Structure formats: C-alpha cells, structure tokens
Amino acid sequence: MGVAVYERDTSATFRSQGYRISLKASGADALHDCLPSNLFDLCVATSIRQATRMVFMDPQLNPGFDKPTPPADSGMNGFGVNRLTLREILLADLADTVRFGATFERFEQTGDGRVRAWFADGTSTVADLLVGADGTHSAVRAQLIPDAIVDELHWVIYGKTPITDTTLEWVPDILVDAFARVTRDSEQAFAMATCRTREPVSRAAARLAPGLRLTDIPGYFQWITPLADASLHSADAAVLHRHAADQVRDLHAAIGRLIAEADIAATFPVCVASAWPVDPWHDRVPNVTLLGDAVHTMSPGRGDGANIALHDASILRDALARATAGKLSFADAIAEYETQTLRYGFAAAAASRDSPFTSRSFSPPASTALSCWDQFAATHTAGDIVEATVTGHLPIGAFVHVTDGVDGILIGAHPAPGSRLAVRIKDIDLDKRRLSVVTTGHDTHA
Numbered sequence: 052m053g054v055a056v057y058e059r060d061t062s063a064t065f066r067s068q069g070y071r072i073s074l075k076a077s078g079a080d081a082l083h084d085c086l087p088s089n090l091f092d093l094c095v096a097t098s099i100r101q102a103t104r105m106v107f108m109d110p111q112l113n114p115g116f117d118k119p120t121p122p123a124d125s126g127m128n129g130f131g132v133n134r135l136t137l138r139e140i141l142l143a144d145l146a147d148t149v150r151f152g153a154t155f156e157r158f159e160q161t162g163d164g165r166v167r168a169w170f171a172d173g174t175s176t177v178a179d180l181l182v183g184a185d186g187t188h189s190a191v192r193a194q195l196i197p198d199a200i201v202d203e204l205h206w207v208i209y210g211k212t213p214i215t216d217t218t219l220e221w222v223p224d225i226l227v228d229a230f231a232r233v234t235r236d237s238e239q240a241f242a243m244a245t246c247r248t249r250e251p252v253s254r255a256a257a258r259l260a261p262g263l264r265l266t267d268i269p270g271y272f273q274w275i276t277p278l279a280d281a282s283l284h285s286a287d288a289a290v291l292h293r294h295a296a297d298q299v300r301d302l303h304a305a306i307g308r309l310i311a312e313a314d315i316a317a318t319f320p321v322c323v324a325s326a327w328p329v330d331p332w333h334d335r336v337p338n339v340t341l342l343g344d345a346v347h348t349m350s351p352g353r354g355d356g357a358n359i360a361l362h363d364a365s366i367l368r369d370a371l372a373r374a375t376a377g378k379l380s381f382a383d384a385i386a387e388y389e390t391q392t393l394r395y396g397f398a399a400a401a402a403s404r405d406s407p408f409t410s411r412s413f414s415p416p417a418s419t420a421l422s423c424w425d426q427f428a429a430t431h432t433a434g435d436i437v438e439a440t441v442t443g444h445l446p447i448g449a450f451v452h453v454t455d456g457v458d459g460i461l462i463g464a465h466p467a468p469g470s471r472l473a474v475r476i477k478d479i480d481l482d483k484r485r486l487s488v489v490t491t492g493h494d495t496h497a
C-alpha cells in the first residue's frame with residue numbers, strides 16, 4: 052500500500068518540538084509494532100534516564116509527598132524521550148515519503164470513492180484514504196466534524212535550563228532526577244523534570260542506525276509555571292521568561308536561579324486542551340479518518356496523549372494490513388479503527404481532564420462563567436427540572452445548553468439539535484463544572 056505524508060513544518064527541526072515525552076508500556080508496544088526493530092532499539096538507547104522519585108513540595112521545598120519510582124528496565128515498560136529525537140527517528144528512511152512545507156487546507160470527494168486533499172500552495176493529491184494526523188487544531192477535523200468541541204483547560208509556560216558542569220552543585224538534590232512539583236495554596240506553582248539521555252544520541256545512532264543523523268541534546272531541566280494572564284498567550288520567549296521568573300519570586304531561591312539560568316529563547320506557552328466525544332463519521336465520510344490529537348486531544352495530566360496517538364497508528368496500520376490481505380473490506384477496516392479510537396481515546400481524554408495533576412479542570416475563560424456556575428449550583432439540585440436546548444450529539448447522548456455559561460450532557464437520548472426539552476438534573480459537579488441531565492419525556496418547543 053502506497054503512502055505519502057504531508058507535513059506543514061518545513062523540516063523536522065523547523066520549530067522547537069517541546070521537551071520530554073513519557074511513553075508507557077502501551078505507547079512502547081505500539082512504537083515497537085510500527086518501527087523496524089533497530090529504530091525501536093534506538094528510541095530506547097536515546098531515552099531519558101528514569102526519574103528516581105516523585106515528590107510534591109511546599110514553596111520552600113519541604114516535601115509533603117515523596118515516593119521513589121520503582122526502577123524498571125527501559126524498553127517495553129515505557130521510557131521518556133526527547134520529542135525531537137523521537138521525531139527524527141520516526142522520520143528515518145522516509146525522505147521519499149514525507150513532503151515538508153505542505154499545509155493541508157481542505158479535502159473534496161472526487162466522485163469515484165477517492166478523496167482529494169488541497170494544500171496551501173495550491174497543489175493537491177488524490178488518495179483512497181486521507182488520515183488527518185494534524186494535531187489539536189486539525190484542519191481535517193474542522194471540515195469533517197465542524198461541530199467538534201475542544202475546550203481550552205488552562206495555559207502554562209514551558210522552559211528549559213541547561214545542565215552545565217556546575218549546575219548540579221547548587222540545584223538541591225530533591226529536585227534532581229525527580230518528577231518534582233511545588234504547590235502554593237494547593238495549586239501547582241512550579242514543576243520540573245531532569246532530562247539526561249542514557250547515552251549521547253549521535254553515538255547511539257552510529258551504533259544502531261549507521262547513516263542516520265540525530266541532533267545531540269545535552270542534559271537539561273524542563274520546568275513549567277502557570278500562565279494565567281491571557282494577554283501573554285502569544286507573547287515572545289523573553290516576555291514569557293520574565294513572567295515565569297515573576298511567578299516564582301516567593302518560592303525557594305534555587306527555583307528562581309533555575310529560571311534565571313534558563314535558555315531564554317526556549318521558553319514557550321502551551322495551551323492545555325481537551326476534546327469532547329464526537330459521533331462516528333464513517334457512514335457519512337468513509338474515506339477520511341483522524342488519528343491522535345486531531346480527534347481526541349487531551350490534557351497531558353496523565354501523560355496519555357502520545358501513547359494513544361501511537362496506539363491509533365498501530366491499530367490503523369493493522370486494520371489496513373488486514374484489508375490489503377483481503378481479510379476484511381477497506382470500509383470495514385476504517386470503521387473498525389474509528390470505533391476503537393473513539394472508545395478508548397475519549398475515555399482517556401475524560402480521565403486526563405479529571406486528573407489530579409491538572410489545575411482545576413474547565414477553568415472558565417471569563418469570571419462571569421464561574422459566577423453563572425456558582426449561581427446555578429446554588430439554586431439547583433439533583434431532581435430539579437430545567438429547560439435545555441440540544442446543541443450537539445454524543446455517542447452517549449447529547450450536549451445541552453441550559454442557561455448562560457451552563458452547558459451539560461443529556462444522558463441516554465438523542466433529540467435533534469435545536470430541540471427544547473424539559474430535563475431532570477441528575478448531577479451537578481461544581482468543581483468540574485459538569486452537569487448531567489436526563490429526559491422527562493416532555494418537549495417544550497422545537
């Protein structure tokens with residue numbers, strides 16, 4: 052089966068890829084399935100040394116929770132890896148397959164069961180199947196499922212501080228080789244991880260994939276601070292770095308120094324997003340599908356997103372291989388893949404949203420939204436009947452709008468979007484700003 056990859060970036064190293072990414076056993080397994088064995092071994096050889104503990108501290112680095120992480124062999128048990136290294140390994144030997152600098156814009160049906168993808172430079176290509184693996188802001192999803200909802204949960208600043216010959220002399224031991232979090236007033240104020248590869252990546256490449264050039268990544272501390280000021284969401288690295296330094300002024304002096312000694316240009320903002328479930332689309336558009344964050348982007352709270360994207364790749368590859376071998380139809384292969392990814396992908400997205408490691412989920416973008424919720428929760432309780440307007444469909448029911456700033460999920464019924472219904476409140480969760488309702492059987496008006 053022929054395949055071509057169209058990538059918006061002009062090269063693998065075009066933009067900062069971010070820092071560490073943790074793969075669990077499921078992600079390692081999927082990677083192992085999808086890669087030639089020497090490249091999988093190279094991922095493991097270039098992985099980041101395992102953290103020895105997980106520690107939560109107060110602003111002066113007094114530990115509250117301090118748990119050693121059990122030593123485990125890197126490999127099929129999972130491992131941490133630098134994003135750029137993983138990307139460079141995934142792209143190995145694909146020079147003839149990947150076209151860089153190709154920004155997908157839209158697709159159209161050709162009328163003979165195939166699909167044409169159009170790119171920003173005016174070129175196009177025709178295929179039997181278009182797979183949108185274009186991330187959280189997927190242009191493929193925008194056309195395929197225009198009413199899909201992706202919430203912004205919160206923003207953070209990511210930065211990195213190089214580990215030089217002298218850094219480890221002044222960084223407190225409790226922060227080294229740990230997943231370390233500092234909380235202030237029960238909110239995360241600072242988090243960091245130590246990122247040192249097990250061996251220099253170029254040396255591992257020379258041993259396991261001669262001819263493959265990997266970018267060496269010297270050791271560094273990756274750190275995160277909150278970014279609550281919306282006016283800084285598109286600020287440049289220097290402004291974000293200054294803001295991060297301001298955020299940690301009241302914390303232990305070593306944290307201030309870590310930020311002072313950071314690689315300023317490597318500071319960037321991250322919007323943590325989370326997708327709501329969508330209906331299957333394969334009956335409607337059988338030759339376009341989605342993979343990874345393009346369909347079920349999720350908070351990194353539990354470190355699942357890339358694991359699930361890799362699992363998607365593995366099961367889609369398997370389904371297509373069975374179709375090519377004549378074991379099932381092409382349409383059934385895609386439908387089977389979609390059914391699975393919607394099930395486990397959105398289960399993981401929900402779990403990540405509720406993770407204790409994220410800041411309060413569903414933080415309202417405007418203070419008015421929170422007061423609407425406060426007011427609604429103060430004046431309503433389970434069992435009350437309220438009016439709601441159906442705004443979209445879910446596999447388990449429907450989205451409903453109840454009142455300004457208050458939306459919920461109607462469980463177990465699929466009325467047409469736009470219908471107005473009397474619904475009974477099943478549960479109100481003020482912390483998570485979740486409302487679930489059930490029908491009473493009464494339409495008010497359509």
Ligand SMILES: Cc1cc2nc3c(=O)[nH]c(=O)nc-3n(C[C@H](O)[C@H](O)[C@H](O)COP(=O)(O)OP(=O)(O)OC[C@H]3O[C@@H](n4cnc5c(N)ncnc54)[C@H](O)[C@@H]3O)c2cc1C
Pocket residue numbers: 057058059060071072073074078153154155156184185186187188189190321322323342343344345349351354355356357358359360
């Ligand atoms: C701060 C943070 C930390 C995280 N940590 C972890 C972790 O430890 N473990 C974990 O499992 N997950 C983690 N995740 C989640 C993980 O990064 C994502 O789930 C994963 O990268 C999704 O892969 P993807 O290929 O679907 O999308 P992406 O990695 O976003 O890749 C999408 C690609 O599509 C390209 N593209 C976009 N638009 C277009 C277009 N129009 N045309 C052509 N190309 C386009 C982009 O340039 C990009 O190369 C984290 C996420 C964040 C934000």
